[in-house]
Amino acid sequence: MIEQEHVPKGINSVIVGGGHACKAFLESLKGGLLKKTGMNILGIADTNADAVGLKYAKELGIFTTTDYKALYRLEDLNLIIELTGDDKIREAIMETKPPHVQLVDHMSAKLSWEIMGVDERLKAHEELLKTKEFLEAIINGIKDQLMVVDRGYRIKNVNEALVKRVGKPSHELLGEYCYQALHGLDKPCNIANHACPVQEAFKTGEPCEVLHTHFEGRKVSYHRVIAYPVVDDQGKVTGVIEMARDVTKWKKSGDELYHVQKLAFLGELAAGLAHELNNPVAVILGFTDLLLEKTEPGDKIYEILKTIERQGLNCKRIVENLLSFATHPETTEYSTDVNRNLEKVVSVVEDILVTKKITLEKNLAEDLPRVRGDSGHLQQVFINLITNAAAAMERGGVLSLSTGVNGPGNRVEIRFKDTGCGIKRDYRDKIFNPFFTTRRVGEGTGLGLSVSYGIVTKYDGDITFETVTEDEDSERNGTTFTVSLPVVPSGSEHLAN
Numbered sequence: 001m002i003e004q005e006h007v008p009k010g011i012n013s014v015i016v017g018g019g020h021a022c023k024a025f026l027e028s029l030k031g032g033l034l035k036k037t038g039m040n041i042l043g044i045a046d047t048n049a050d051a052v053g054l055k056y057a058k059e060l061g062i063f064t065t066t067d068y069k070a071l072y073r074l075e076d077l078n079l080i081i082e083l084t085g086d087d088k089i090r091e092a093i094m095e096t097k098p099p100h101v102q103l104v105d106h107m108s109a110k111l112s113w114e115i116m117g118v119d120e121r122l123k124a125h126e127e128l129l130k131t132k133e134f135l136e137a138i139i140n141g142i143k144d145q146l147m148v149v150d151r152g153y154r155i156k157n158v159n160e161a162l163v164k165r166v167g168k169p170s171h172e173l174l175g176e177y178c179y180q181a182l183h184g185l186d187k188p189c190n191i192a193n194h195a196c197p198v199q200e201a202f203k204t205g206e207p208c209e210v211l212h213t214h215f216e217g218r219k220v221s222y223h224r225v226i227a228y229p230v231v232d233d234q235g236k237v238t239g240v241i242e243m244a245r246d247v248t249k250w251k252k253s254g255d256e257l258y259h260v261q262k263l264a265f266l267g268e269l270a271a272g273l274a275h276e277l278n279n280p281v282a283v284i285l286g287f288t289d290l291l292l293e294k295t296e297p298g299d300k301i302y303e304i305l306k307t308i309e310r311q312g313l314n315c316k317r318i319v320e321n322l323l324s325f326a327t328h329p330e331t332t333e334y335s336t337d338v339n340r341n342l343e344k345v346v347s348v349v350e351d352i353l354v355t356k357k358i359t360l361e362k363n364l365a366e367d368l369p370r371v372r373g374d375s376g377h378l379q380q381v382f383i384n385l386i387t388n389a390a391a392a393m394e395r396g397g398v399l400s401l402s403t404g405v406n407g408p409g410n411r412v413e414i415r416f417k418d419t420g421c422g423i424k425r426d427y428r429d430k431i432f433n434p435f436f437t438t439r440r441v442g443e444g445t446g447l448g449l450s451v452s453y454g455i456v457t458k459y460d461g462d463i464t465f466e467t468v469t470e471d472e473d474s475e476r477n478g479t480t481f482t483v484s485l486p487v488v489p490s491g492s493e494h495l496a497n
Helices: 020-031 052-059 068-073 087-096 106-141 160-166 178-183 197-204 248-293 300-326 338-355 375-392 448-458
Strands: 011-016 039-045 063-065 079-082 102-104 145-150 155-158 208-216 219-231 237-246 358-364 397-405 411-418 462-468 478-486
Touching (some): 011 068, 020 039, 039 068, 052 063, 063 068, 068 087, 087 102, 197 208, 197 219, 197 237, 219 248, 300 338, 338 358, 338 411, 375 448, 375 478
Parallel strands (some): 011 079, 358 397
Antiparallel strands (some): 145 237, 208 219, 397 411
16 A cells, blocks of 8 residues: 555545556555555555556555455545446446445546646646746856857856846847857957867866956956856757856056056165176266365366266265165055145156157146155156157157145146157057057056046046047147046145055
């Protein structure tokens, strides 16, 4: 007898007809499909001793017989289920069964079976929907961008993070080619130095991880992309799950640390060089002073010695400025004086400007409020902008530096205006991109403006530019870069040093 757990023992049944329908009924009862009915099977009868349902009942330990009337003698019997489909047998059972026992013929049994089957399938469907909703909640809760593609590179599923990045609703993305939706291409990705992890996962059957760099105007972002192959029972890759994470902050922090370390090394090198140069310059000035004491003023040699002294003092001043500029502050400033930093940078580069026949004009506003930023970082920005301006004026020109407060009074603006060749239209959207340079090989790294932009925006500032090329207007050609930095509110100024 099949035991049904946690249900009443009231329905004690027997089955007449041990064919395939009987076996299916017993399997469903054993599997729990009919568990809520509280039904117990006491016995099975069939004239064919080899009927499949009869044999299966024996395996389950249920009483079996070839004479259905023998079932009447089973204790507590209250229901007979007729599954033979034979009207004569049904009528014979009706005439011979005990009065208190109910009969369900094969048509009624079949109908009940189908109704219960539909009910169970509906419950299974509800459970499936709940599971689906649960999995979707998990996938959408992941902040990384997830996408599932098939072997044809068609998108099969996406999460909300990817939808937000692409800017299209999910129903428009599903079925679209991944290379078209993400990169605007008309064929699978084949971009130099931009490996496609999805293609690699399909090719090797192994996870593939890459770092992708994306340029949008002057903005640069970095994404860590991992592709995981989806494998079927036969080991064939049927799809790929791609996961992308925006790691721009971590990447820029690492680059900045490397750059700071490099600058620190260069600073130490410059400081050491300045110390080494100080000694011979001091000797030259010392001997010049001795010779001046022994030479009469007005003598031709006296004038030559004064020239040597003047240029020696100039060298001494340059070395001192270089040493001061290379010295790394022990702590970082929260606020800084723009004019003072600009003057320090000018003291280092003004001799270079003179040799390039560049006239320097300064118009620095007095009593400027302090701005957010670190003096060392801002001096690096000023150096980069002045160097770029000098490079644009190969035949000489005028470099104008000016400072002032904007209209609302909440920002200080520093302008670097040159009379150089200007920036071509094709280059204007790229000048802040890392490694972009218009100089000849070996003359520039393409990092100056990119690093400067990163430093300024770090302090909630901005860099803008206006430019006119010689072809556009030969009388007004040149470029003006404007650095805008937020003013530090009065009373919150703090110097770490």
